[in-house]
Amino acid sequence: MKRHGIGLFLTLAALSAPSMAQAHLVNSGVGPFYDGALHLILSPMDIVRLLALCLFAGAQGPASARSIVLSAPVAWFLAGLAALVFGATATFDIANAVTLLLIGAAIAADLKLPQKIATALAAAYAGFLGFQAGVALQPDNADWVALLGTTAVAGAIVLAATALIASATAFPLRVGCRVLGSWAAAVGLLSIGWIIAMAK
Amino acid sequence: MTQRHLSPFLLAAAVCVAAIGYADAAFAHAEAGQVSGFLSGFHHPISGLDHILAMVAVGLWGALLGPPALWVLPIIFPVAMAAGGMMGLLGIPLPAVEIGIAVSSIVFGLFILTDISVSLVIAIPLVMIFALFHGHAHGTELTPGADAVLYSAGFVIATGLLHAFGIGIGAVEKLPWGRTAVRALGGGVLLGGTYFLLGAVA
Numbered sequence: 088m089k090r091h092g093i094g095l096f097l098t099l100a101a102l103s104a105p106s107m108a109q110a111h112l113v114n115s116g117v118g119p120f121y122d123g124a125l126h127l128i129l130s131p132m133d134i135v136r137l138l139a140l141c142l143f144a145g146a147q148g149p150a151s152a153r154s155i156v157l158s159a160p161v162a163w164f165l166a167g168l169a170a171l172v173f174g175a176t177a178t179f180d181i182a183n184a185v186t187l188l189l190i191g192a193a194i195a196a197d198l199k200l201p202q203k204i205a206t207a208l209a210a211a212y213a214g215f216l217g218f219q220a221g222v223a224l225q226p227d228n229a230d231w232v233a234l235l236g237t238t239a240v241a242g243a244i245v246l247a248a249t250a251l252i253a254s255a256t257a258f259p260l261r262v263g264c265r266v267l268g269s270w271a272a273a274v275g276l277l278s279i280g281w282i283i284a285m286a287k
Numbered sequence: 288m289t290q291r292h293l294s295p296f297l298l299a300a301a302v303c304v305a306a307i308g309y310a311d312a313a314f315a316h317a318e319a320g321q322v323s324g325f326l327s328g329f330h331h332p333i334s335g336l337d338h339i340l341a342m343v344a345v346g347l348w349g350a351l352l353g354p355p356a357l358w359v360l361p362i363i364f365p366v367a368m369a370a371g372g373m374m375g376l377l378g379i380p381l382p383a384v385e386i387g388i389a390v391s392s393i394v395f396g397l398f399i400l401t402d403i404s405v406s407l408v409i410a411i412p413l414v415m416i417f418a419l420f421h422g423h424a425h426g427t428e429l430t431p432g433a434d435a436v437l438y439s440a441g442f443v444i445a446t447g448l449l450h451a452f453g454i455g456i457g458a459v460e461k462l463p464w465g466r467t468a469v470r471a472l473g474g475g476v477l478l479g480g481t482y483f484l485l486g487a488v489a
Contacts, residue, residue: 131325132436183436195362262358266447269362273369273443274436280373280426281435 119229123236126224132183133216137244139187139271140212142194142264144245145252147205152253154202155209160242162210163217167234170221179219180282186212188275194268197261217241328441331425332449337388337483338421342446344395344476345414346453350460351399351469356407360414361450365443367418372442374419375426384427385487387420392480399473402466 127133144155169175190212192198200208220237227233252264332338342364349360374381381387394413398405425442456472459465 132440135436135440180435187436192366195366266358266361269365270440270443270447273365274439276366276369277372277376277426277439277442278436280369280376281429281439284376284378285435 119233120236120239123224123229123233123238124240125236126233127220127237127240130223133220134244135271135274136183136187136216137241138248139190139194139268140209140216141245141248141252142268142271143190143212144205144209144249145255146194146197146261146264146268147200147202147209149253151200151202151205152249154206156246156249158206158210159213159245160238162214163220163241164234164238165217166214167217167221167224167237168231170218171225171229171231171234174225175218175222176225177222179215179222181279182215183219184275184278184282186215186275188272188279191268191271191273191275195265195272196268197265213241213245325437325441328438329445331429331442332445336479337392338424339449340476340479340483341388341391341395341417341421342449343453343456344392344399344473346450346455347457347469347472347476348395348399348410348453349450350454350457351402351466351473352405352410356405356410357454359407360410361447361454363411364414364418364450365447367415368422368425368446369439369443371419371422371424372426372429373422375423376429381420381423384420384424386484387417388424389480389484389487391417391420392476393484394480396473396475396477396480400470400477401473402470 140155140159144152144159147155217234217238220241221234224233224237255261255264332342345360345364349357352360371381394417429438457469460469462468
């Protein structure tokens with residue numbers, strides 16, 4: 088239990104000191120795979136959205152968490168590939184805010200869904216995030232290898248964080264996850280307000 | 288007699304939040320040009336003593352009330368505060384915001400000081416209403432910046448950590464002298480709230 092507590096707290100500390108977001112692909116000097124991996128690591132809000140996905144997955148219980156851990160990276164990669172192949176361009180501000188609000192509310196409310204539905208929703212969200220990764224990689228003429236780099240990092244985060252959260256069965260830790268969900272929902276709600284205010 | 292110990296996690300949380308809170312000088316408002324980014328958002332809720340007092344008081348009150356209020360209030364507050372922030376951002380008016388913020392500290396302080404057992408049916412709407420005032424004040428003070436999501440994340444996390452700080456302090460209520468100490472802190476919150484109320488109506 089102590090380990091889980093420390094793990095959650097370190098995650099929180101890491102969130103408290105994020106790096107600046109990088110709009111473009113970072114040149115790691117060791118090839119496109121690592122360029123893609125670094126791109127995701129240096130995008131704090133993408134990490135936050137992934138962690139929200141992990142909180143949702145972990146809160147659904149071990150069986151659902153296992154299927155989400157397997158399906159999310161696949162959905163991420165396929166959706167990202169679709170964005171690269173079809174040259175999709177779009178902005179996702181309002182969609183990101185709304186999805187963060189919904190997933191945060193689901194976590195805060197401790198919403199338990201049947202395994203198939205939870206897996207489908209989580210995969211859809213991972214696909215949405217992967218699609219954005221694909222769109223973000225396009226201006227730098229990145230190929231599927233860079234996308235694979237982002238997928239590897241996303242998969243590693245989903246695997247590690249979901250495992251940590253799903254195995255945290257102690258009541259205070261479950262509550263901690265729900266509080267983090269309420270934070271995600273609040274961020275989504277504030278962002279919606281901000282986006283609408285900016286559009287006025 | 289069973290020996291009760293403080294949770295190491297809560298103690299660690301309290302120490303870390305205290306360190307974060309001590310890290311920088313307070314500013315009354317977000318400065319122009321610095322509103323974008325996580326740190327700017329993080330600084331905003333901890334830049335006013337009236338906000339800090341009420342946020343910490345929510346945690347203290349939750350700790351005194353015990354479960355489920357202990358965890359329900361910190362879940363409810365950020366969402367209601369975000370709704371208030373959204374109202375502020377959209378220009379939806381809320382009357383007597385500064386008075387509402389000061390009264391929140393008075394009410395929370397009074398409940399902590401008197402240690403009255405309050406049902407969730409009363410505590411939740413009360414916290415939600417006051418959270419709206421706090422959120423609205425923040426929302427109207429924010430100048431929209433480049434990175435809305437990161438700013439919001441910093442803003443919400445700072446608020447949540449202030450609750451955690453309050454809960455961490457409130458954990459001493461498990462000690463023999465702890466409940467009295469927490470109630471005394473409630474008296475301090477009440478006095479602080481009264482001071483801010485006088486300032487708001489003056």
